[in-house]
Amino acid sequence: GAGVSQSPSNKVTEKGKDVELRCDPISGHTALYWYRQSLGQGLEFLIYFQGNSAPDKSGLPSDRFSAERTGGSVSTLTIQRTQQEDSAVYLCASSLESIGNEQFFGPGTRLTVL
Amino acid sequence: EDQVTQSPEALRLQEGESSSLNCSYTVSGLRGLFWYRQDPGKGPEFLFTLYSAGEEKEKERLKATLTKKESFLHITAPKPEDSATYLCAVKETSGSRLTFGEGTQLTVNP
Numbered sequence: 529g530a531g532v533s534q535s536p537s538n539k540v541t542e543k544g545k546d547v548e549l550r551c552d553p554i555s556g557h558t559a560l561y562w563y564r565q566s567l568g569q570g571l572e573f574l575i576y577f578q579g580n581s582a583p584d585k586s587g588l589p590s591d592r593f594s595a596e597r598t599g600g601s602v603s604t605l606t607i608q609r610t611q612q613e614d615s616a617v618y619l620c621a622s623s624l625e626s627i628g629n630e631q632f633f634g635p636g637t638r639l640t641v642l
Numbered sequence: 643e644d645q646v647t648q649s650p651e652a653l654r655l656q657e658g659e660s661s662s663l664n665c666s667y668t669v670s671g672l673r674g675l676f677w678y679r680q681d682p683g684k685g686p687e688f689l690f691t692l693y694s695a696g697e698e699k700e701k702e703r704l705k706a707t708l709t710k711k712e713s714f715l716h717i718t719a720p721k722p723e724d725s726a727t728y729l730c731a732v733k734e735t736s737g738s739r740l741t742f743g744e745g746t747q748l749t750v751n752p
Contacts, residue, residue: 532685559738570646571686571729573739587739619685630676631740633685 530554532634534620540640541610549605549637553622560603561623561631562595566616574618577603578625610641644669648730648743655720655750663715663746665730675713676740677706678729686729720750 533552541547553560562574573587577597588594592610597603607614617638621631645668655661667675674693678686690699692708699706703724705716715728727747731740 561739563740563742568744570744571731571740571742573741576738578738584738621685630674630688630691632688633678635683635685 532620532622532632534618534634534637536637537635538638538640540642542642543612544609546606546608547610547639549607549618549639551603551605551620551634553601553603553620554632557622557624557632558600559623559625559629559631560597561621562603562605563619563621564616565619565636571619574605607639610639612641615639615641644732644734644741646730646732646741646743648728648746650746651744652747653749655717655748657721657750657752658719660716660718660720662717663728663748665713665715665743666711667713667730667732669732669734669741671735673733673735673737675708676731676733677713677715678731680727680729680745689728717748720748722750722752724748725750 535550559578561576563571565571575595576584592608595605617636619633619636621633623629623631647666649664674691676691677689680686690706695710697708703718707714727745729745731742
């Protein structure tokens with residue numbers, strides 16, 4: 529079956545521009561997560577959505593980062609006024625439910641801020 | 643705060659040379675410990691979930707074990723295609739996020 533898909537696979541932008549990253553979770557998965565993987569570092573939690581509940585935004589590094597999930601499916605992560613330190617691979621994952629179940633990851637979006 | 647430490651950072655083996663990767667963790671209450679494999683340029687691929695001390699799971703040449711403080715990923719007679727970065731992550735009982743270690747980069751030479 530289809531896995532988690534993300535687009536674009538690569539994004540190069542200039543400092544100060546806004547970017548949008550998209551995630552399509554596995555059909556039927558109610559939980560969706562965003563993580564960031566910087567060079568030489570582990571995956572860092574950003575935000576998670578579970579059904580119609582309020583999202584857990586506790587991992588977002590600044591107010592320049594936001595995310596939404598429309599219709600309980602597709603999610604968009606937006607970074608405003610990008611900075612060079614935002615350069616990383618942004619990974620999306622989904623799971624059947626938020627507690628106990630394994631998360632399945634997409635291929636990621638590599639963001640480079642010049 | 644949850645903490646996950648993986649060792650070694652990098653491991654180089656000859657084909658057929660068995661070894662183990664370590665994942666030490668600190669968590670207020672463990673809901674699950676997860677092992678993933680990540681190939682360059684790809685997202686992590688799920689391998690195992692362990693829920694309680696004493697639990698073991700196997701898949702091909704890999705076996706994961708769990709104690710109250712650490713987990714081991716044993717690789718028996720590895721092949722070059724086992725080369726990848728292996729990631730360990732924990733989920734606590736009160737949360738949904740995964741807290742990851744920095745991974746062990748495994749290289750298996752033919």
